[in-house]
Amino acid sequence: MALEESSRAAVAIVGGGAVGSAIAYFLTADPDFTGRCVVVERDPTYETASTTLSCASIRQQFSTPENVAIGLFGADFLRRMPDLLEVDGDRPDPQFRENGYLFLAGAEGVPILEDNNRIQRAGGADITLLSADDLKARYPWMNTDDLAGASLGMANEGWFDPSLVLNAFKRKARDQGAEYIKAEARLLRKGARVVGVRLGSGETILADTVVNAAGPHAGALCRAADIDLPVEPRTRTVFVLKCREKLNPPPPLTIDHTGVYLRPEGDAFLSGVNPPADREPETSALEPDWSLFEDIIWPSLANRIPAFESLKLERAWAGHYDMNPVDHNGILGPHPEAPGLMLANGFSGHGLQQSPAVGRAISELILSGGYRTLDLSRFAYDRFARGDLILERNVV
Numbered sequence: 001m002a003l004e005e006s007s008r009a010a011v012a013i014v015g016g017g018a019v020g021s022a023i024a025y026f027l028t029a030d031p032d033f034t035g036r037c038v039v040v041e042r043d044p045t046y047e048t049a050s051t052t053l054s055c056a057s058i059r060q061q062f063s064t065p066e067n068v069a070i071g072l073f074g075a076d077f078l079r080r081m082p083d084l085l086e087v088d089g090d091r092p093d094p095q096f097r098e099n100g101y102l103f104l105a106g107a108e109g110v111p112i113l114e115d116n117n118r119i120q121r122a123g124g125a126d127i128t129l130l131s132a133d134d135l136k137a138r139y140p141w142m143n144t145d146d147l148a149g150a151s152l153g154m155a156n157e158g159w160f161d162p163s164l165v166l167n168a169f170k171r172k173a174r175d176q177g178a179e180y181i182k183a184e185a186r187l188l189r190k191g192a193r194v195v196g197v198r199l200g201s202g203e204t205i206l207a208d209t210v211v212n213a214a215g216p217h218a219g220a221l222c223r224a225a226d227i228d229l230p231v232e233p234r235t236r237t238v239f240v241l242k243c244r245e246k247l248n249p250p251p252p253l254t255i256d257h258t259g260v261y262l263r264p265e266g267d268a269f270l271s272g273v274n275p276p277a278d279r280e281p282e283t284s285a286l287e288p289d290w291s292l293f294e295d296i297i298w299p300s301l302a303n304r305i306p307a308f309e310s311l312k313l314e315r316a317w318a319g320h321y322d323m324n325p326v327d328h329n330g331i332l333g334p335h336p337e338a339p340g341l342m343l344a345n346g347f348s349g350h351g352l353q354q355s356p357a358v359g360r361a362i363s364e365l366i367l368s369g370g371y372r373t374l375d376l377s378r379f380a381y382d383r384f385a386r387g388d389l390i391l392e393r394n395v396v
Ligand SMILES: Cc1cc2nc3c(=O)[nH]c(=O)nc-3n(C[C@H](O)[C@H](O)[C@H](O)COP(=O)(O)OP(=O)(O)OC[C@H]3O[C@@H](n4cnc5c(N)ncnc54)[C@H](O)[C@@H]3O)c2cc1C
Pocket: 014, 015, 016, 017, 018, 019, 020, 040, 041, 042, 043, 046, 048, 049, 050, 051, 052, 053, 054, 055, 056, 057, 058, 183, 184, 185, 186, 213, 214, 215, 216, 217, 218, 221, 236, 237, 238, 318, 319, 320, 321, 322, 347, 348, 349, 350, 351, 352, 353, 354
């Protein structure tokens, strides 16, 4: 198809998950944006999207100051969501359960918690350090014998409903004029420049800016156009558990020093762990890795919470992390070797909570060429070439 037969847009976003839809929302909410904004999404059911398969939790317990600030903005946005994303009197409630994250540590982990705590408090996050005795007093159901301390979020951390947040962004973006198109998109290049997208139908949309918001498939989208981007899908399994005994008080989102996490979900619990590096599951089918439960999760949970000796595994699901294997952090802003292409990728398991801040940040870059609120320039792609990696210590 000749380029002349194409339609035009100011911005074409590939991927209408939480990140793509948040970008579409912030862009179309800005009175300075008057152009056409198109979101190309190949599967509007979002059956295999990272967003809908997520554990949908939000924290400020990071070791990178920008991630702390992003987390604070995200929590504030969740609280204001019914007002901000209201359409026709429908006020979306993200069901934010502000129950905190609890990072547990053995003796060797306490200095790291203390270092992180300084960064988090300096960024305005309400995170407190606990001793093993504090833990036992707060959570009598917990075995603290092998623990030396912990770090607990007192506000702004917890979990929410991922589909609700995605749909709220999408509905508001559409209400403000964003167009969603169901199609597979490929990047269209003219020389080095990305000039638009080609849809599965053969139709092309020429765009001043193309945003890569393809989640775990962002690397593949770029590779098909001969552009490098270190983002790949990594399969992660979430197990749904029930325990006969009631834990009182209920646990926050708890991360054991083994790396196993646990959080309440209704009358059940969600749990998971990052697989050891030599046991990364293959990524083509979204199949739960059941062996992780027997080998790592159950022993770890039974040690931490004796009542979990008799837990019941109800079911499990698998989703893809949008993994940046280089430094496990988002990659944001223009691609230095492909003018016209804007990146919003590689969040490595924390992209949903970051979607409000990323949506705002990318819309600022598109509208004014720079960050106007939170300076996220350290997340630029060229950090890899400079060797200026952002090594996050708290990867869950
Ligand atoms: C098990 C699990 C637990 C997680 N837990 C958390 C958590 O607790 N907190 C948190 O913040 N994050 C968590 N995450 C990560 C989070 O879900 C992701 O970082 C985030 O959802 C990424 O959003 P996205 O919009 O970029 O990607 P997605 O939601 O995957 O959306 C990308 C969309 O792009 C579409 N697409 C891809 N390629 C193309 C193409 N070529 N053409 C058209 N459309 C295309 C896809 O169909 C998809 O709908 C978790 C992820 C998993 C898998």
